[in-house]
Amino acid sequence: MRIDVISLFPDFIAQCAVFGVTGRAVERGLLSLHGWNPRDHAQGNYRRVDDRPFGGGPGMVMLIDPLRSALNAARAADPRPVRTIYLSPQGAPLTQAKVHELAGRERLLLLCGRYEGIDERLIAAEVDEELSIGDYVLSGGELAAAVVVDAVARLQEGALNDAESAVQDSFEDGFLDCPHYTRPVSHELGSVPDVLMSGNHGDIARWRRQQSLVRTMRRRPDLFDESALSKADRKLLEQWRAEQAE
Numbered sequence: 001m002r003i004d005v006i007s008l009f010p011d012f013i014a015q016c017a018v019f020g021v022t023g024r025a026v027e028r029g030l031l032s033l034h035g036w037n038p039r040d041h042a043q044g045n046y047r048r049v050d051d052r053p054f055g056g057g058p059g060m061v062m063l064i065d066p067l068r069s070a071l072n073a074a075r076a077a078d079p080r081p082v083r084t085i086y087l088s089p090q091g092a093p094l095t096q097a098k099v100h101e102l103a104g105r106e107r108l109l110l111l112c113g114r115y116e117g118i119d120e121r122l123i124a125a126e127v128d129e130e131l132s133i134g135d136y137v138l139s140g141g142e143l144a145a146a147v148v149v150d151a152v153a154r155l156q157e158g159a160l161n162d163a164e165s166a167v168q169d170s171f172e173d174g175f176l177d178c179p180h181y182t183r184p185v186s187h188e189l190g191s192v193p194d195v196l197m198s199g200n201h202g203d204i205a206r207w208r209r210q211q212s213l214v215r216t217m218r219r220r221p222d223l224f225d226e227s228a229l230s231k232a233d234r235k236l237l238e239q240w241r242a243e244q245a246e
């Protein structure tokens with residue numbers, strides 16, 4: 001998978017290719033990252049990449065032409081089809097389902113804004129979709145791009161070893177992850193739940209699923225639809241409720 005990133009700070013994104021799972025995915029040839037700086041495509045002595053907003057107001061807006069030239073250079077660097085994504089708070093929420101969709105593509109082109117954002121005409125003409133990593137405002141789209149890079153990198157075949165399997169991650173099945181414990185069994189902060197020490201894999205799986213259901217119900221009611229639960233999940237939830245009532 002190839003990811004090109006348009007950013008005024010290409011080194012920022014290059015750092016994603018150094019550490020952890022993403023760095024390993026790059027080392028293993030599962031992913032390649034390429035940064036493109038619109039300032040290298042800006043004209044004039046000052047190589048301007050932004051200007052004041054029409055209509056007045058604070059801040060600056062990124063100019064069309066340097067970004068468009070950088071986009072075209074990135075697209076031309078590889079013959080494979082590419083999906084162009086602009087990271088912005090106005091985008092659709094990034095979800096694990098969307099990450100899976102993106103991770104299945106041959107190429108992604110991530111456009112990072114700075115200042116107040118980019119000229120709307122460029123979005124309309126050149127962007128396939130806008131994505132947001134959350135309802136807050138960053139100083140630049142680079143952190144959002146880094147989130148996309150990390151999330152899709154770890155889904156590349158061969159990026160994770162068995163111990164890091166993505167299969168049981170949070171949201172892989174639409175629910176939050178269960179609690180995790182490791183040595184020591186007893187600690188001043190508490191002990192490991194007995195079921196996890198039982199060696200009974202069926203009981204452990206049921207306990208983990210129950211914890212996942214309850215956590216999602218309590219912490220993310222927006223993700224929890226009890227009517228959509230399987231019969232087995234309903235039973236686990238009923239058992240938990242009965243235990244709470246004791």
Ligand SMILES: Nc1nonc1C(=O)N[C@@H]1CC[C@H](O)C1
Nearest residue numbers: 087088113114132133137138144
């Ligand atoms: N939340 C987000 N999810 O994706 N991107 C953002 C985000 O805050 N972007 C900044 C807004 C103005 C600046 O141009 C960059």
